[in-house]
Amino acid sequence: MRVFTIERFLKSFPINLVALILLGLPLCAWASGGEEEGEHKKFNPAELIMHHVGDAHEWHFATWGEGKEAVHITLPLPVILYTDHGFDVFMSSEFHHAKMVEHEHNGKKHHFQELKRGENTYLRSHEDKITLAGHGGTLYDFSITKNVASLFLSVTIMLLVFFSVAKGYKKNQGKAPSGIQSFFEPIILFVRDDIAKPSIGAKHEKYLPYLLTVFFFIWFNNLLGLFPGGANLTGNIAVTLSLAVMTFLITNLSGNRNYWGHIFSPPGVPAALLPIIVPIEIIGIFTKPFALTVRLFANITAGHIIILSLLSLIFIFQSAIVGVVSAAFSVALTFLELLVAILQAFIFTLLSAMYIGAAVEEHHHDHEEEHAHH
Amino acid sequence: MNLVTPELGLIFWQLVVFITVLFILSRYAWAPITTALKDREKSITEALSKAEEAKKEMLKLQSDNQKLLDDARLERDNMLKSAQKVANDMIEQAKAKAEVEYAKKLEDARRAIDTEKQAAVTEIKKQIAELSIDVARTLLKRELENPDKQVQLAADLIKDLKVN
Numbered sequence: 001m002r003v004f005t006i007e008r009f010l011k012s013f014p015i016n017l018v019a020l021i022l023l024g025l026p027l028c029a030w031a032s033g034g035e036e037e038g039e040h041k042k043f044n045p046a047e048l049i050m051h052h053v054g055d056a057h058e059w060h061f062a063t064w065g066e067g068k069e070a071v072h073i074t075l076p077l078p079v080i081l082y083t084d085h086g087f088d089v090f091m092s093s094e095f096h097h098a099k100m101v102e103h104e105h106n107g108k109k110h111h112f113q114e115l116k117r118g119e120n121t122y123l124r125s126h127e128d129k130i131t132l133a134g135h136g137g138t139l140y141d142f143s144i145t146k147n148v149a150s151l152f153l154s155v156t157i158m159l160l161v162f163f164s165v166a167k168g169y170k171k172n173q174g175k176a177p178s179g180i181q182s183f184f185e186p187i188i189l190f191v192r193d194d195i196a197k198p199s200i201g202a203k204h205e206k207y208l209p210y211l212l213t214v215f216f217f218i219w220f221n222n223l224l225g226l227f228p229g230g231a232n233l234t235g236n237i238a239v240t241l242s243l244a245v246m247t248f249l250i251t252n253l254s255g256n257r258n259y260w261g262h263i264f265s266p267p268g269v270p271a272a273l274l275p276i277i278v279p280i281e282i283i284g285i286f287t288k289p290f291a292l293t294v295r296l297f298a299n300i301t302a303g304h305i306i307i308l309s310l311l312s313l314i315f316i317f318q319s320a321i322v323g324v325v326s327a328a329f330s331v332a333l334t335f336l337e338l339l340v341a342i343l344q345a346f347i348f349t350l351l352s353a354m355y356i357g358a359a360v361e362e363h364h365h366d367h368e369e370e371h372a373h374h
Numbered sequence: 375m376n377l378v379t380p381e382l383g384l385i386f387w388q389l390v391v392f393i394t395v396l397f398i399l400s401r402y403a404w405a406p407i408t409t410a411l412k413d414r415e416k417s418i419t420e421a422l423s424k425a426e427e428a429k430k431e432m433l434k435l436q437s438d439n440q441k442l443l444d445d446a447r448l449e450r451d452n453m454l455k456s457a458q459k460v461a462n463d464m465i466e467q468a469k470a471k472a473e474v475e476y477a478k479k480l481e482d483a484r485r486a487i488d489t490e491k492q493a494a495v496t497e498i499k500k501q502i503a504e505l506s507i508d509v510a511r512t513l514l515k516r517e518l519e520n521p522d523k524q525v526q527l528a529a530d531l532i533k534d535l536k537v538n
Contacts, residue, residue, distance in 0.1 A: 050377065053377065054377060055381065055384065080383075127376070129376075140382060140383070141381065141382065141383045142382075142383040142386060142387070143383055144387075145381075145383065145384065147384055148383070148384060148387045151387060151388060151391055152391065155391055155392075155395045158395060158399070159395065159398065159399070159403075162399055162403035162404075162407075163402060163403060165403065165407060166402060166403040166406045166407050169406055169407055169410035169411075170406065170410075173410065174414070174417065185411070188407060188408075188411070189411065192408070192411075205408070208404065208408060209396065209399065209400035209404040209405075210396060212399070212404055213392075213395065213396045213399050213400070213404075217392065217395070236381075236384060237377070237378055237379070237380050238380035238381045238382075238384035238385045238388060239384060239388050241380050241385065242384075242385050242388040242389050242392065243388075243392070245389075246389075246392070246393075301377070
């Protein structure tokens, strides 16, 4: 236990300080949920890991004690459900008083928390999925989950940071940058000069705001995800899918004649091959955002899973020696994750810029070639 | 919640929040930042080219200065030389004039001396003549005190006349 907390502390000491200020988390938020199960129940690493990388209707920071005496330190979050009877908004803490029920599904027993509200009866699964009891009826879950709360937090930080940076440019007009402005200026210039300009060319200015936003959004959220108790936002497939869809829309909505020409009548391809090439090109339009979605999701989630797996080893073996070794490995991996955080932001932004660049590129050269062939 | 199943709610919030933030940041952060960066780059480029120009101007000014200095030096040398010449000429002239004057004075002096000498000689001659006459008179008086001697004299004179 001792090794565990010290490790968590060392793991992200400098950012922990920031975390305290930014997140306003209580000190005990450092402790993880590993001890939740206690000795009576067998420690289940898969459950622990999934709990940490997945989404939840409440923000769980720590649990003290075991079994019935356990004290959970959680931040209850609003649950927003849309059903046939309209919107239903309540705090997730209401489930604390819910009755435990057992339902059989495919021959397996599942435990649910059952909550009656008005005409609806909700079932909350162990994986924190809310469904309607009984059969039929629509239910859309627009809850402010842990990830949505973290999303709000991250964009608040982003707005504060970049308003402050923008203010620096107003204050230091015609002068050297200072403070936070001088920290972010090289990064903004990097996105502009090494991502947007080489990939898109002359029209890069139109797409620069999107690229900057997506770059800093992914980077900030990757870093927030590394905080103990932080949400795994950029490791959530819904988030990465949404980001990829935005790149997809921007790419295809700004696609010029040349771009569509390359897809539906690729220059220099014999007519006999067109029935094969054209479907491949069309599939290619969709594989690009798919690759963006999966790459970011998998990289960030994998990083979290590896760190959590190493930490789980301590509870599996219940040994101080394993604790020391796996703590050391976790520290190293956390440093790696700090690198991956900016690397994945860079890769997502660079690929987005390249896709946009391919869509807006003017190819005079190919036309000449075409003429030469005929 | 399943790991690889995208949740509708999160997609909704992600799109809403991200697009809102994109618009806010574009307008209030990225626009002023990129404009300021571009302006600064422009002003740096301008400042550099201006510095280069100033450097060239400076070099030109320096060479101009050198030329002016050289000219001034030359002028000074010329002035010195001409002044020297004028001075020399003046000395020469003065010398020549002095010599001429001296010669003239000498000539005048010589002439004055000659005149005085002439006058003196004339005076001496006159006095000698007077003296001679006096002497002759005295002698003649004495000689001619007796008649013999007067005859003698007349004879001598006649004799002298004959010779002439």
